[in-house]
Amino acid sequence: MAEFDYIVVGAGSAGCVLADQLSKDGASSVLVLEAGGSDNSFWIKTPIGYGRTFFNPRINWMYHTEADPETGGRKSYWPRGKVVGGSSSINALIYCRGMPGDFEDWRSAGAKGWGWDEVRFHYEAIESRIGEDGTIKGHGPLFISNVRREIHPSNRHYFAMAQEMGMPVTDDCNGPSPEGVTHYRITTRNGKRWSAADAFLKPALKRPNVTLVKDAMVERIVVEAHRATGVSVLLKSGRQIFKARKEVIVSAGSVNSPKLLQLSGIGPGALLRQMGIAVVHTNDNVGGNLQDHLGINYYYKATEPTLNSMLSPWWGKVLQGARYVLTRRGPLSLSVNQCGGFVRSNEALERPDQQLYLNPVTYTTAPSNKRPIINPDPFPGFILSFQPTRPSSRGRIDIASPEPMAAPRIVPNYLSTQKDLDDVVAGGRLIQRMARTNAIRRFAKEAMAPDVEGFDDEAILEDFRERCGSVFHPVATCRMGRDEATAVTDSELKVFGIDGLRVVDASAFPNITSGNTNAPTIMLAHRAASLILKDRSRRFA
Structure with missing residues (x-):
C-alpha cells in the first residue's frame, strides 16, 4: 500500500495550487490523483480552442442538470474539466478576482479570515501581470495578460x-x-493558455516529493474511526488503496467533491441509506447550497x-x-x-x-x-x-447511484x-x-x-x-461556515465530523462571487495551503 503525507483528489484549479504549495519546502510527500488525462493538446493550449473543448468527452465531464421548471423545463449543459488543469484547461480564460464586497460577505457568512483584506494578499502572491508592452508586475506563477492591443x-x-x-x-x-x-484580462502567457497546471503543477512535478497519477477515478475516501486515512482508486490496472499519513484533500470541483463525499458515506443520511451506502457522518449540507450564474x-x-x-x-x-x-x-x-x-x-x-x-x-x-x-x-x-452577479437561489447536487462513474443528479433550482x-x-x-x-x-x-x-x-x-444558460460557475456545494448546521467545512476547510479531511475548491465558497470563479478558486487554494502548512507545523512538529 503506497503512502503519502497528503493526498489531493483532483488536479484542477485548486489541486494544482495545493500540489505546489504543500511540496515546496520538501518536507512532505504529495500525491495528486486526476480522473482525466494529459492536457498536452493544441486546442487546450490555444485560447480560442475553447470552442473545440466545449463538447469533447475526452477532457470534459459534459454534465447536464435535471430539467429546471423555472427555465422552461430545460436541462442545462455544464462543461467541467476532466483533464490535468481541470476547468482551468477548458474555460474561457477570464481572470476576475471578484468584488471586494464578495469576500466581506464570505466573512459575514461565517468564513472567518476570508474577508477582502485577508484574501487580497493571496491574490497578489499568485499573480504576475503582463502589461500591454510586455512588462511584468508581480512575482506569482499565474500569468495574467493585458491583451488590449x-x-x-x-x-x-x-x-x-x-x-x-x-x-x-x-x-x-x-x-x-x-x-x-x-x-x-486573461490567463495566457506568450499567446498560450496558462492554466493552473502550467502555473503550479508542472513546476511542482519537478520535485521528487510530488507524484501525479492520471486516469485515476477516486471511488471513495477511506474513513477509520472518523478519520480520513486514504482513498480507494480505480485505475486502468485495477483498484488500489493509497494511504494518507496526514490529510486527504478533496479538490474535485463543485460537482464531484460533494459526489465523492456522499459516495464515502458523508452527507444526507436518508439519501445514503437509500443508495445502500453506510453512513459515516450525516450532514445534509453536503451537496446543498448550490449556486451558479x-x-x-x-x-x-x-x-x-x-x-x-x-x-x-x-x-x-x-x-x-x-x-x-x-x-x-x-x-x-x-x-x-x-x-x-x-x-x-x-x-x-x-x-x-x-x-x-x-x-x-x-x-x-x-x-x-x-x-x-x-x-x-x-x-x-x-x-x-x-x-x-449575486443570485440568491440555491440548488443541490446528489449522487444518483452508488456507482462512482455515474453522473450525479444536479438540481440547480434557478x-x-x-x-x-x-x-x-x-x-x-x-x-x-x-x-x-x-x-x-x-x-x-x-x-x-x-x-x-x-x-x-x-x-x-x-x-x-x-x-438563458449557465455561465458555468457552480459553487458552494461543500460550503464553509460557522458550523455544520449550515456548512460542510469550517473556516480552515476542515470537514465537520471527520478528522484529516478537507475540501479545497469552489465547492467551499460560502456563496457565489460576482463574476468568473476561476481566480477566486485559485486564491482559495493558495490560502488553504497556508492554513494546512500552519496546521502541520503545530501538529506534526
Missing part, C-alpha cells in the same frame, strides 16, 4: 456606449477601481466587420491559424469574451448587480449540445450580454427567489438602454430575433427563462 477594433463602440450612458469605465476589473466596462445573449448584425468576418470563412480560419502558429498573436490568442465588466443597473444600488459580456462575434447555438465546434456566423455581428427574478428584469432593462444609445445604433445594422428593445418586464423574464 489584440482585441478587435469594433470594441470601441462598447466604450463609446459606456461614456454616452455615464457608465464607469475601468482599466482593470482586478485593480483598485474594479467597477465599470473594461477589456478582460445565469446569462443571456442578445445578438445583432453589425454595420462593420467584426470577428465573424475574420473567423467565419474557411480562408479566414486558415489565415488566422497561420498567424497564430507563427506569431502567437491575433484572435486565436484571445478569449471568446473580449470586453465587459461589472456595472449597476440602477445608480442607487450599493454595488454592481450585473456583469456584462460585450463581444464582437455571433454564433448559432446547437440545440442538441453535441456540436464539436462553435462557429461564427457568416455575417458581421456582435453580442450584448448580461448575468446577474430563479427560485424574487430577488433573482428582479435582477433579471433589471439586467434586461439595462441592455435596452445600452441598445438605444447612439453608439450602439451606429454599430447595429439590425437586432436578431428576439429583439429585447420591444420587451416589457414580463417579456424580458419570459425570454430569459427560455434562452
Whole structure:
C-alpha cells in the first residue's frame, strides 16, 4: 500500500495550487490523483480552442442538470474539466478576482479570515501581470495578460456606449477601481493558455516529493474511526488503496467533491441509506447550497466587420491559424469574451448587480449540445450580454447511484427567489438602454430575433427563462461556515465530523462571487495551503 503525507483528489484549479504549495519546502510527500488525462493538446493550449473543448468527452465531464421548471423545463449543459488543469484547461480564460464586497460577505457568512483584506494578499502572491508592452508586475506563477492591443477594433463602440450612458469605465476589473466596462484580462502567457497546471503543477512535478497519477477515478475516501486515512482508486490496472499519513484533500470541483463525499458515506443520511451506502457522518449540507450564474445573449448584425468576418470563412480560419502558429498573436490568442465588466443597473444600488459580456462575434447555438465546434456566423455581428452577479437561489447536487462513474443528479433550482427574478428584469432593462444609445445604433445594422428593445418586464423574464444558460460557475456545494448546521467545512476547510479531511475548491465558497470563479478558486487554494502548512507545523512538529 503506497503512502503519502497528503493526498489531493483532483488536479484542477485548486489541486494544482495545493500540489505546489504543500511540496515546496520538501518536507512532505504529495500525491495528486486526476480522473482525466494529459492536457498536452493544441486546442487546450490555444485560447480560442475553447470552442473545440466545449463538447469533447475526452477532457470534459459534459454534465447536464435535471430539467429546471423555472427555465422552461430545460436541462442545462455544464462543461467541467476532466483533464490535468481541470476547468482551468477548458474555460474561457477570464481572470476576475471578484468584488471586494464578495469576500466581506464570505466573512459575514461565517468564513472567518476570508474577508477582502485577508484574501487580497493571496491574490497578489499568485499573480504576475503582463502589461500591454510586455512588462511584468508581480512575482506569482499565474500569468495574467493585458491583451488590449489584440482585441478587435469594433470594441470601441462598447466604450463609446459606456461614456454616452455615464457608465464607469475601468482599466482593470482586478485593480483598485474594479467597477465599470473594461477589456478582460486573461490567463495566457506568450499567446498560450496558462492554466493552473502550467502555473503550479508542472513546476511542482519537478520535485521528487510530488507524484501525479492520471486516469485515476477516486471511488471513495477511506474513513477509520472518523478519520480520513486514504482513498480507494480505480485505475486502468485495477483498484488500489493509497494511504494518507496526514490529510486527504478533496479538490474535485463543485460537482464531484460533494459526489465523492456522499459516495464515502458523508452527507444526507436518508439519501445514503437509500443508495445502500453506510453512513459515516450525516450532514445534509453536503451537496446543498448550490449556486451558479445565469446569462443571456442578445445578438445583432453589425454595420462593420467584426470577428465573424475574420473567423467565419474557411480562408479566414486558415489565415488566422497561420498567424497564430507563427506569431502567437491575433484572435486565436484571445478569449471568446473580449470586453465587459461589472456595472449597476440602477445608480442607487450599493454595488454592481450585473456583469456584462460585450463581444464582437455571433454564433448559432446547437440545440442538441453535441456540436464539436462553435462557429461564427457568416455575417458581421456582435453580442450584448448580461448575468446577474449575486443570485440568491440555491440548488443541490446528489449522487444518483452508488456507482462512482455515474453522473450525479444536479438540481440547480434557478430563479427560485424574487430577488433573482428582479435582477433579471433589471439586467434586461439595462441592455435596452445600452441598445438605444447612439453608439450602439451606429454599430447595429439590425437586432436578431428576439429583439429585447420591444420587451416589457414580463417579456424580458419570459425570454430569459427560455434562452438563458449557465455561465458555468457552480459553487458552494461543500460550503464553509460557522458550523455544520449550515456548512460542510469550517473556516480552515476542515470537514465537520471527520478528522484529516478537507475540501479545497469552489465547492467551499460560502456563496457565489460576482463574476468568473476561476481566480477566486485559485486564491482559495493558495490560502488553504497556508492554513494546512500552519496546521502541520503545530501538529506534526
